[in-house]
Amino acid sequence: MLNLNDMAVFTKVVEAGSFTGAARLLGLPKSTVSRKVAQLEEELGVRLLERTTRALKLTEIGATYFENCLRIVSEAEEANLSVARMRATPRGRLRITAPTEFGSLYLGEVVAEYLRRYPQVQIEVELGNRVVDLIEEGFDLALRAGVLPDSSLMARKLASESVFICASPAYLAAKGKPQTPDDLSGHEMILSPASPRSHLKLLSEQGEMTSVAIRGNLRVNSLAMARDAAVAGQGLVALPEMICWEDLQKGRLLIALEGWAPPGSGIHAVYPSPRHLSAKVKSFIDFLQEKLTPPPWKRI
Known part of the structure; x- marks a missing residue:
């Protein structure tokens, strides 16, 4: 040859x-x-x-x-x-998957500004809370919230966030405010992606870890719906800071359990490999981190 x-x-x-x-x-x-x-x-x-x-x-x-x-x-x-x-130069199609709530709240403005800066890129965003197989389904990048499972994928943390046990002022006035983690078992708990099981892990400000039993007659797969139900007085709810910070600021929700909270999590960019990372993927991750520094939920 x-x-x-x-x-x-x-x-x-x-x-x-x-x-x-x-x-x-x-x-x-x-x-x-x-x-x-x-x-x-x-x-x-x-x-x-x-x-x-x-x-x-x-x-x-x-x-x-x-x-x-x-x-x-x-x-x-x-x-x-x-x-x-x-x-x-960033160019070509960029396929992104992201959690529904995070995408709905924060991605629209970021994507629009990114496309103004890099007009040769075409972006497709799929919002959903399932864990997508990036390689099998042809995605360039996943944005994931919470604690990441072990995998062969690369991850870059874009922002950190706390998780709080919250409730409406009306609910706490009627049912009382829990004083210890064990008190949660006597309250109605809205079960959501942040607290999907019958037990909830809590971490104290001093670093002590415990697990408490929780119960509730409402289970949803949307953090936004869980928040709205809590604002309406349905019960206690575990919510990431990015979902509830505005409600806490305006008094629609209050932190129900002082000194204890579910372990903090964050927003991560997940991608298959750092080798030969394309300009479109790298530039979007860099741009998003720039827009999340500090995160909107920390600017209060």
């Missing part, structure tokens, strides 16, 4: 008019240049150059071959340049 590098060396020899000149242009020893052209002639079974002590001259076959080589080498160089340009 013919070597494209040998063809490129041949074109440089013809353009330079000598093996010495081509060697200087290519940064190779003259002997290497001469050997590569000889190998090319041997593989083709023809003589491409007539060599004299004073000059090189293309044979008739060599002249035709040179024109074809020049076109092929130019196209190969252009292909390499196009890859380099794509690596340097």
Whole structure:
């Protein structure tokens, strides 16, 4: 099989008019240049150059071959340049998956601003709370909230957030405020992605960990719906800071359990591999981290 590098060396020899000149242009020893052209002639079974002590001259076959080589080498160089340009400049389709609540609250404005900065990128966002198989389903990037499961994927933390046990002022006035983790078992708990099971792990401000039994007659798969139900007085709820910070600020919700909270989590960018990370993925992760520093839920 013919070597494209040998063809490129041949074109440089013809353009330079000598093996010495081509060697200087290519940064190779003259002997290497001469050997590569000889190998090319041997593989083709023809003589491409007539060599004299004073000059090189293309044979008739060599002249035709040179024109074809020049076109092929130019196209190969252009292909390499196009890859380099794509690596340097964000462009192409970027497929992202993100949690419904985070995407609805924070991604729209970020994506619009990113596209103004990088107009050669086309973005597709799929919002949902299922864990997507990035490689199998063809996604470039996942944004995930909470504690990440062990996996072979790479992850970069974009923002941290606390999780609180909250309730409405009306609920706490009617049912009383829990004083210890064990008191939670006597309260109605809204079960959600932040507290999906019958037991809830809590961490004290001093670093002590405990697990308490919880119960509730409302279970939802949406943090936003769990928050709204808590505001309406349905019961206690565990909520990430990004979901409840505005309600806490405006008094629609209160922190129901002081000194204890579910372990904090965060927002992560997850992607298959850091090797050959495309410009569109890297630039979007960098841009999103810029917009989440500090996070909107920390700006109060």
